[in-house]
Amino acid sequence: MRTLRLVLGDQLHPRLATLTDLDPGADTVLMVEVTDEATYVRHHKQKLVLVLSAMRHFAAELRARGIAVDYVALEDPDNAGSFTAELTRAVARHRPDRIVVTEAGEWRVEAMMRGWEEALGIPVEIRDDTRFLCPRPIFARWAEGRESLRMETFYRAMRRRTGFLMEGREPAGGRWNFDHDNRRRLPPGHAVPERRRFPPDAVTREVMALVARRFPDHFGDLDGFAWPVTRADALAALRHFLDDCLPDFGDYQDAMRAGTPFLYHGLIAPALNLGLLDAEEVCRAAEERWRDGSAPLNAVEGFIRQILGWREYVRGLYWAKMPDYPQTNALDATRDLPWFYWSGETRMACLAECVRDTKAHAHAHHIQRLMVLGNFALLAGIAPAQVEEWFLVVYADAYEWVELPNVHGMALFADGGLLASKPYASSGAYIDRMSDYCRGCAYDVREKSGPAACPFNYLYWNFLIANEGSLSRNPRLAMPYRTLARMPPARRGAIVADAASFLDALSTSKGEPGGDGAVDARAPDLFLVDPAG
Numbered sequence: 001m002r003t004l005r006l007v008l009g010d011q012l013h014p015r016l017a018t019l020t021d022l023d024p025g026a027d028t029v030l031m032v033e034v035t036d037e038a039t040y041v042r043h044h045k046q047k048l049v050l051v052l053s054a055m056r057h058f059a060a061e062l063r064a065r066g067i068a069v070d071y072v073a074l075e076d077p078d079n080a081g082s083f084t085a086e087l088t089r090a091v092a093r094h095r096p097d098r099i100v101v102t103e104a105g106e107w108r109v110e111a112m113m114r115g116w117e118e119a120l121g122i123p124v125e126i127r128d129d130t131r132f133l134c135p136r137p138i139f140a141r142w143a144e145g146r147e148s149l150r151m152e153t154f155y156r157a158m159r160r161r162t163g164f165l166m167e168g169r170e171p172a173g174g175r176w177n178f179d180h181d182n183r184r185r186l187p188p189g190h191a192v193p194e195r196r197r198f199p200p201d202a203v204t205r206e207v208m209a210l211v212a213r214r215f216p217d218h219f220g221d222l223d224g225f226a227w228p229v230t231r232a233d234a235l236a237a238l239r240h241f242l243d244d245c246l247p248d249f250g251d252y253q254d255a256m257r258a259g260t261p262f263l264y265h266g267l268i269a270p271a272l273n274l275g276l277l278d279a280e281e282v283c284r285a286a287e288e289r290w291r292d293g294s295a296p297l298n299a300v301e302g303f304i305r306q307i308l309g310w311r312e313y314v315r316g317l318y319w320a321k322m323p324d325y326p327q328t329n330a331l332d333a334t335r336d337l338p339w340f341y342w343s344g345e346t347r348m349a350c351l352a353e354c355v356r357d358t359k360a361h362a363h364a365h366h367i368q369r370l371m372v373l374g375n376f377a378l379l380a381g382i383a384p385a386q387v388e389e390w391f392l393v394v395y396a397d398a399y400e401w402v403e404l405p406n407v408h409g410m411a412l413f414a415d416g417g418l419l420a421s422k423p424y425a426s427s428g429a430y431i432d433r434m435s436d437y438c439r440g441c442a443y444d445v446r447e448k449s450g451p452a453a454c455p456f457n458y459l460y461w462n463f464l465i466a467n468e469g470s471l472s473r474n475p476r477l478a479m480p481y482r483t484l485a486r487m488p489p490a491r492r493g494a495i496v497a498d499a500a501s502f503l504d505a506l507s508t509s510k511g512e513p514g515g516d517g518a519v520d521a522r523a524p525d526l527f528l529v530d531p532a533g
């Protein structure tokens, strides 16, 4: 039996289900670089380099183990440009008896996969992705019949199921969740660890040149690429996180500081989502650090919750709800994404800083994403599909299975509360508490209204006013709605007027995503660079 085993670009794990029963004498592994995957959204240049370089390294490692790999590079003049077209060409070359593949990370690709057996006329076996700790059917069973699908309930079930941080039937330390201890602001002058960088080797440099040539208009800087592209480097990145960051990760996981994007964050999500690391090994490694006394429980629990809880939960939810999930728009948000999400050119220092980090590194940490970039999009009523595409484009770790629930459900509340119990809306006070951004801002975070006021302040109340019909009965929003009810009409009127003039100016500032300079019209009030000046 000759088997053709297709490995996708985000399936680069040595024990991938596709490869478990591989017969080196008879089988071929197929890997294909295709334009369709590089352009279905216009990924950040560093994300393209990461995926393509990691694919090339993975192919070389398989070959070094004596496995036959048929690798189709983007530069191949016969490259047919899509998974289906390349698979058709490969079947003609190899004449296999069957095809084996692991289920895709994205619904779009899995829909293609389901058509392959008929299109190619040979059996196609689609295997479960065993890199995840919660198989899709187990999540579906957990979700069945539940009205709300809260992460916390799922997470506790996963702790029990896997035994991570358990002492018998009880959670280690007597509590499931140490989040309350994890909200510290960075003290001024506090030194944070240096990011462990992985400078590009010859293979990565070749891919960087290819990406610069083929995808010059995609968002993001190429210089400064420092992501791990092999399993060995990914393990070194994990070790750096465990040794130098994990002990303080819990305390400062929500903190932000200008010019210091990485703080105590692991930066391992890109490697994890590509398959260079797996969820079980990173949870096990973190738990060991608690058991041997080198990291405190609040840090280790906070980290394990991200992987065992949140990451598995969003993946389960994605597969349980697709393809309908992105169709909802519970808060009727329709505004276009402001141009500054691409250019970073805004007088709001927090947003400018987060976009700058994103452009430079294809990375921003969870609070920058949720409470600055996501929060602004929520308050300004940006159309969910546009925000979702932006997040999918710009982050090195972004695949739809993880991006969509995080943005549609968590950041934008566009699913009406299926995922989150309330919208994560906040005024400038939260950003001021958790960062030093406001000190360098043209706006004043203490001002509530008028041209100098922090836009987050009036946009926050305006958001509650505009969505009173759908949100005022939410018990978790009872307090702000009580405050709103007591607000003098003049103050309420000022909020609505400030928000309207700000949002009007925002709507007139249009630009094409991707190019750095192609701006049609800008509202001078909103941008650092006045095109007239």
Ligand code: DLZ
Pocket (backbone or CB within 6 Å): 007, 008, 009, 010, 011, 032, 033, 034, 035, 037, 038, 039, 043, 047, 048, 051, 052, 104, 105, 106, 109, 399, 400
């Ligand atoms: C993201 C990506 C890119 C940019 N390029 C490729 C590619 O050329 N070949 C490939 O196999 N996979 C690529 N990927 C990852 C796929 O888009 C990913 O497998 C899908 O998102 C499905 O999860």
Ligand code: SF4
Pocket (backbone or CB within 6 Å): 347, 348, 349, 350, 351, 427, 428, 429, 431, 432, 437, 438, 439, 441, 442, 443, 444, 445, 454, 455, 456
């Ligand atoms: Fe952001 Fe407002 Fe602070 Fe400026 S004042 S950095 S806009 S939160």
